Each structure stands twice: as structure tokens, then as C-alpha cells.
Amino acid sequence: MTIRxxxxxxxxxxxxxxxxxxxxxxxxxxxxxxxxxxxxxEDTDLERSTEESTRSILEGLKWLGxxxxxxxxxxxxxxxxxxxxxxxxLAEGKAYRDFTPKEDRTGKDIKQEIADKARxxxxxxxxxxxxxxxxxxxxxxxxxxxxxxFAVRLKVAKDGxxxxxxxxxxxxxxxxxxxxxxxxxxxxxxPLYNLAVVCDDIAMGITDVIRGQDHLTNTxxxxxxxxxxxxxxxxFAHLPLILAPGGKKLSKRHHGEIVALxxxxxxxxxxxxxxxxxxxxxxxxxxxxxxxxxxxLIKVFSLEGINRSNAAFNFDAxxxxxWTDDKALWMNAEYIRTLPVDELIPLVREExxxxxxWREEYDGEEREWFESxxxxxxxxxxxxxxxxxxxxxxxxxxFDFDKKAIExxxxxxxxLREWLPxxxxxxxxxxxxxxxxxxxxxxxxxxxxxxxxxxxLNGARVLLxxxxxxxxxxxxxxxxxxxxxxxxxxxxxxxxx
RNA sequence: GACCCGUUCGUCUAGUGGUUAGGACACCGCCCUUUCACGGCGGCAACACGGGUUCGAGUCCCGUACGGGUCGCCA
Numbered sequence: 001m002t003i004r005x006x007x008x009x010x011x012x013x014x015x016x017x018x019x020x021x022x023x024x025x026x027x028x029x030x031x032x033x034x035x036x037x038x039x040x041x042e043d044t045d046l047e048r049s050t051e052e053s054t055r056s057i058l059e060g061l062k063w064l065g066x067x068x069x070x071x072x073x074x075x076x077x078x079x080x081x082x083x084x085x086x087x088x089x090l091a092e093g094k095a096y097r098d099f100t101p102k103e104d105r106t107g108k109d110i111k112q113e114i115a116d117k118a119r120x121x122x123x124x125x126x127x128x129x130x131x132x133x134x135x136x137x138x139x140x141x142x143x144x145x146x147x148x149x150f151a152v153r154l155k156v157a158k159d160g161x162x163x164x165x166x167x168x169x170x171x172x173x174x175x176x177x178x179x180x181x182x183x184x185x186x187x188x189x190x191p192l193y194n195l196a197v198v199c200d201d202i203a204m205g206i207t208d209v210i211r212g213q214d215h216l217t218n219t220x221x222x223x224x225x226x227x228x229x230x231x232x233x234x235x236f237a238h239l240p241l242i243l244a245p246g247g248k249k250l251s252k253r254h255h256g257e258i259v260a261l262x263x264x265x266x267x268x269x270x271x272x273x274x275x276x277x278x279x280x281x282x283x284x285x286x287x288x289x290x291x292x293x294x295x296x297l298i299k300v301f302s303l304e305g306i307n308r309s310n311a312a313f314n315f316d317a318x319x320x321x322x323w324t325d326d327k328a329l330w331m332n333a334e335y336i337r338t339l340p341v342d343e344l345i346p347l348v349r350e351e352x353x354x355x356x357x358w359r360e361e362y363d364g365e366e367r368e369w370f371e372s373x374x375x376x377x378x379x380x381x382x383x384x385x386x387x388x389x390x391x392x393x394x395x396x397x398x399f400d401f402d403k404k405a406i407e408x409x410x411x412x413x414x415x416l417r418e419w420l421p422x423x424x425x426x427x428x429x430x431x432x433x434x435x436x437x438x439x440x441x442x443x444x445x446x447x448x449x450x451x452x453x454x455x456x457l458n459g460a461r462v463l464l465x466x467x468x469x470x471x472x473x474x475x476x477x478x479x480x481x482x483x484x485x486x487x488x489x490x491x492x493x494x495x496x497x
Numbered sequence: 498g499a500c501c502c503g504u505u506c507g508u509c510u511a512g513u514g515g516u517u518a519g520g521a522c523a524c525c526g527c528c529c530u531u532u533c534a535c536g537g538c539g540g541c542a543a544c545a546c547g548g549g550u551u552c553g554a555g556u557c558c559c560g561u562a563c564g565g566g567u568c569g570c571c572a
Contacts, residue, residue, distance in 0.1 A: 008572095009572095010571085010572045012571085012572075042572060043572095044571090044572075045571055045572060047571090048571075048572080049572095098570085100570090102570055103569080103570075110569070110571080111569090113569095114568065114569060115498085115567095115568075116498095117568090118498065118499070118567095118568050119498040119499080120498080121498080121499085124499095125499080125568095151570050152570095153570090169501090169502070169503095172501080172502095173501095174500075174501075175500085178499080178500055178501090178568085179568095180568080180569095182569095183569080183570050184570095185570080186570040187570060188570080190570080192569090192570070192571085192572090193571070193572050194572095196572095197572090212566095213502070213503095213565085213566060214565095214566055214567075215566095215567090215572095216501070216502070216566070216567075217500075217501065217566075217567040217568075218567080218572095220501095238502090240502090240503080240565090241565070241566075243564090243565075245507095245508085246564095247563095247564055247565075248564090248565090249565080249566095277509095280509065280510080280521090281509070282509090284509090284510055284511070286510095286511065286512095287511090287520095288511080288519085288520050288521080290509095290510095290520085290521055290522095307503095307510080308502075308503060309502090309503050309504065309565090310502090310503070310564085310565060310566090311508090311509065311510090312508065312509085313508090313509095314507080314508045314509080314522090314523090321534090322523090325508075325509085325522085326508075326522055326523050327508075327509060327521075327522040327523080328522095329522090330521090330522055330523085331522085333534090337535080379535050379536095380533075380534055380535060381534095382534080409532085439531080442531075443531080446531090452531085452532090453531040453532080454530095454531055454532040454533095455531095455532080456531085456532095457531055457532055458531090458532045458533080459532095460532095461532070461533080467533090468532090468533065468534095469532085469533040469534055470532090470533070470534095471533090471535085472530090472531080472532090472535095473531070473532065473533090474531070
């Protein structure tokens with residue numbers, strides 16, 4: 001049987017990085033096994049689902065490169081079928097009508113409320129105490145016909161247990177007494193999540209369900225539905241969760257944009273780097289290779305490599321340099337440094353365009369200069385943003401001077417105020433404006449002034465690029481060219497800041 | 498609270514009864530160099546705790562602690 005998996009986000013917000021990883025694992029599993037990767041939008045909650053969210057999620061998936069093999073399925077389109085399934089179970093006596101009036105659940109802390117209620121009842125709670133569970137069929141029919149609203153609940157047997165073999169967590173068992181008679185159909189006729197998922201997975205021919213560990217207990221409920229429906233259940237694989245630093249829950253409320261996938265795209269991550277990083281969170285190839293491109297990931301991916309323990313995403317919200325996990329940042333830098341320039345340039349082009357720094361010439365007559373500049377400055381960059389921020393001076397005259405750079409490299413050497421313009425004069429006279437022409441001139445200049453080359457070059461770096469760090473300075477001078485170099489070295493702007 | 502899941506360096510992880518417990522990121526030091534967030538070399542640093550089983554336990558069993566998940570006419 002060919003493998004068919006699906007990624008099933010609910011469009012109630014942006015794409016969470018945990019969901020992105022779930023999508024990744026589904027995608028890798030499908031590609032590795034030669035199966036199909038499908039996407040199903042779980043929009044059965046009409047009140048909370050938004051088109052905006054759907055668009056943003058699909059956009060995120062596209063950025064990561066996970067295009068579905070078949071048309072995207074919208075769960076709400078099949079609501080009629082889900083309802084039919086519930087009604088069939090009702091007719092077969094596997095479900096019953098519950099005439100209990102709907103509880104008002106509009107309160108803020110629903111989760112807390114439910115947990116508190118469960119705590120009160122403790123282990124004494126009888127999951128089979130619904131007064132309508134054994135209502136005679138005739139009475140139930142009559143009340144329904146009279147127009148009394150009812151929800152449809154699955155009639156879970158009193159004794160027995162569900163069990164399944166999870167590909168990650170092993171054998172899972174749950175006693176029926178722990179499972180309530182779950183609601184299949186709301187009193188307004190609206191099908192609910194567990195029913196919809198099962199029906200759709202059957203309809204889509206899903207063979208392997210790979211999803212977050214938060215669904216582990218739902219799985220037992222879904223198995224009951226599969227069994228009632230007389231359908232074969234798929235294989236299950238539950239993924240460990242991604243936690244915040246300290247092992248706490250990673251949530252939008254407490255951690256903000258850090259959990260949104262789009263943040264990574266917008267802050268200069270390469271999709272390839274982020275995919276690579278995400279793959280290593282909760283999964284291991286069991287080799288010492290960590291830099292794995294998509295093709296390699298597909299080749300070596302297997303469910304056996306998935307961990308059972310949750311992984312903490314490590315970052316420090318108060319430190320701009322560590323706005324996200326160190327290793328993710330390092331990996332992105334690694335991709336920026338090693339990607340073939342041809343592949344990097346389109347990404348840099350987008351970045352520069354976004355900041356109004358792009359010039360069409362870079363694709364034409366200045367292509368060579370542009371390429372060598374990228375080649376030169378990418379060495380110490382961490383994100384694509386660095387090309388328009390730290391690297392700005394290579395593409396524009398309008399760049400800022402880093403305060404610390406001024407302090408450290410100019411402030412401590414007041415002589416530079418005279419020296420750098422003097423250096424400009426010296427450089428202006430050079431015929432051969434290349435490394436071999438520039439470097440000896442700089443050395444000679446420093447010898448004349450009786451200072452270290454580093455002092456002068458560092459000072460020059462500030463005036464030329466506004467930065468305290470960067471590529472080899474002589475190479476940078478060559479790259480900028482004589483005109484800009486001379487002009488910037490003579491400028492007093494930085495000194496007056 | 499009940500049920501379920503988990504616990505190896507600060508973080509991500511390798512490890513399936515005998516290892517000097519390996520790698521990566523971060524951190525620190527040294528080297529290279531014309532400076533730096535490049536590069537090279539090196540260092541610091543972990544089996545949650547307590548009992549078993551065993552000649553021998555990070556690896557198996559039982560408890561404890563801690564953390565996480567779930568418990569809805571949400572998904």
C-alpha cells in the first residue's frame with residue numbers, strides 16, 4: 001500500500017513552529033517512502049477559523065517548500081458527510097442523542113475551568129452517567145421529532161480498552177472508563193473535530209497519521225470512532241513537543257512572534273536552514289552530520305529517529321543577538337556562508353529590494369561586482385537581514401554608524417581624525433586600486449605615522465562601513481572602489497556623531 | 498485531581514548491560530591575521546534522586562521528585 005500522509009492545521013492563527021515541524025516530518029516521511037503528502041485545512045470551527053489564517057499558513061508551508069501532492073482539502077466542505085456518519089452510528093445504536101442543554105462556555109479560561117472541574121470530581125467520575133445514554137429509542141425519536149435540540153454522543157462500551165501501537169511512543173492503552181461518551185455532533189448539527197478527522201482520514205486514504213503529542217489521548221477517542229464505523233485504523237506516530245526555555249510551554253501569549261514561522265522568514269532565515277534546524281529538534285539521523293539539505297533529510301529520515309522527550313527552544317528575549325535559538329542562528333549563518341552564490345543571490349536580491357537598496361544593474365553590468373561583494377561580506381553574516389543592515393554601506397551612501405564602533409575604533413584614537421583624510425589622499429594617488437596596490441600603501445602610511453595597521457584599518461572600517469566588524473578590510477576597500485573610499489575617509493560625519 | 502508521556506553537558510542530541518559517556522551550538526583560552534561575530538587547535542561541562550536485578554547499569558525493574566500532555570456541544 002502506498003503511503004499517504006497529511007498535515008492538518010487549523011486556521012485559527014499563524015503557523016506555529018511546532019506545526020511547521022509536524023509538516024516537515026510528514027513531508028519527509030512521504031518523500032522518503034515514495035508516498036503522498038497532503039494538506040487538509042481543519043476549519044470546522046467556524047467561529048475561530050479565518051481566511052487570513054489559512055492564507056498565512058499556506059504561505060508558510062510554501063516558503064518551507066512543502067507543496068501538497070493533491071488539491072488542498074478543506075474539512076468544512078465535507079461537513080455533510082461527517083454528519084451522515086454520525087447519524088448512521090445513531091441509527092445503528094452506536095451513538096445516542098443527548099438532550100442536555102448546551103453549557104455556556106464563553107468564559108475566558110476554558111481550559112482552566114475544565115481542569116478545575118475534573119479535579120473536583122477526581123477518579124470518582126463515571127463517564128457513563130449520562131441520563132440519556134439509555135433512553136428508549138422511541139422516546140428519543142419522539143423528543144427529536146418534537147424539535148427538542150440534542151447533541152449526538154458516541155456510546156462507549158462500559159468495559160474494555162482501546163489500544164494502538166504508536167511508532168514513537170510504543171504500545172498505548174486506555175481503559176474505556178477513562179473515555180467519555182464524546183460528542184460527535186453538536187446540537188446545531190455541526191460535526192466535531194474527532195469525528196471530522198476520522199472521516200476525512202478515511203476518505204483521503206491516510207495510512208499514517210503523524211502529529212503532535214498533544215493528540216495522543218485524542219487518538220483513543222478516534223480509534224473508538226474507527227471501530228464504530230467498521231473502518232481500519234491508520235498507523236500513528238506522535239511527535240514530542242517544542243517547549244520554551246526552562247521547559248515551559250511555548251505560547252504566543254508569553255513568547256510572542258518567536259513562535260510564528262513567518263518571523264523567521266521575515267527576519268532573514270533561509271528556508272533550507274530553518275528546515276534543517278527544525279528537523280534536528282526531536283529527531284536525529286543518528287550520525288554526526290548536522291548540516292543536511294532537503295534531499296539528504298529525505299534520504300535519511302525515519303520515524304525511528306524521533307525522540308520521545310520534548311525539546312526546549314533556547315533563546316533570550318532580552319538579548320537581540322539571541323532573539324532565537326543559538327543553534328538555529330548558527331545554522332543559518334552556515335547556510336549563508338556555504339550556499340552556492342547563484343542560489344544565495346536571489347535571496348539577497350529580495351532582501352535588498354525590500355529595503356530599497358536593489359539596483360537593476362546588479363543583475364546586469366554590475367553583476368560581477370555584486371557577486372564578489374556578496375561573496376566577500378557573507379562571511380560573517382547570520383541572516384539575510386545583515387545584507388541590508390551591516391552590509392548597507394556596500395549598496396548605499398545612506399548608512400548609519402554603529403555607536404560602539406565609533407567609540408571603540410575612533411574614540412580611542414583621536415589622531416585618526418587627521419590620519420584618515422590623509423590616508424584618503426594617499427589612496428587617491430594609487431594607480432592599481434587592488435589588494436596588492438592598497439595594502440602596501442596602508443602599511444607605508446602606518447609606518448610613517450608610527451602606528452599599528454590594525455588601528456588605521458579599524459578606524460577606516462568605521463568610516464567606510466559604519467561597522468566594527470566585517471570582512472578583510474583591504475578587500476573591502478578594494479570592493480568599495482577608490483571614489484567611495486576616498487570620499488568616506490574624508491567625511492567628518494562619523495566624527496560629529 | 499485522574500489518565501498518559503518524559504528526564505544524558507546551559508541547549509539540541511549519540512548511546513539499547515562492560516565507553517576515558519561521543520558530537521553540535523553557546524561559553525572560555527590559544528593560534529592565524531592588517532582589525533572583527535571567519536578559520537584552526539584546545540578547554541569547561543551531563544547520565545534527576547533512591548532502591549533493586551546483575552560479576553557489572555546511563556542502558557533492565559520498582560518507587561520518588563520534577564517537567565510536559567490530555568480531560569469541551571475547541572481544534
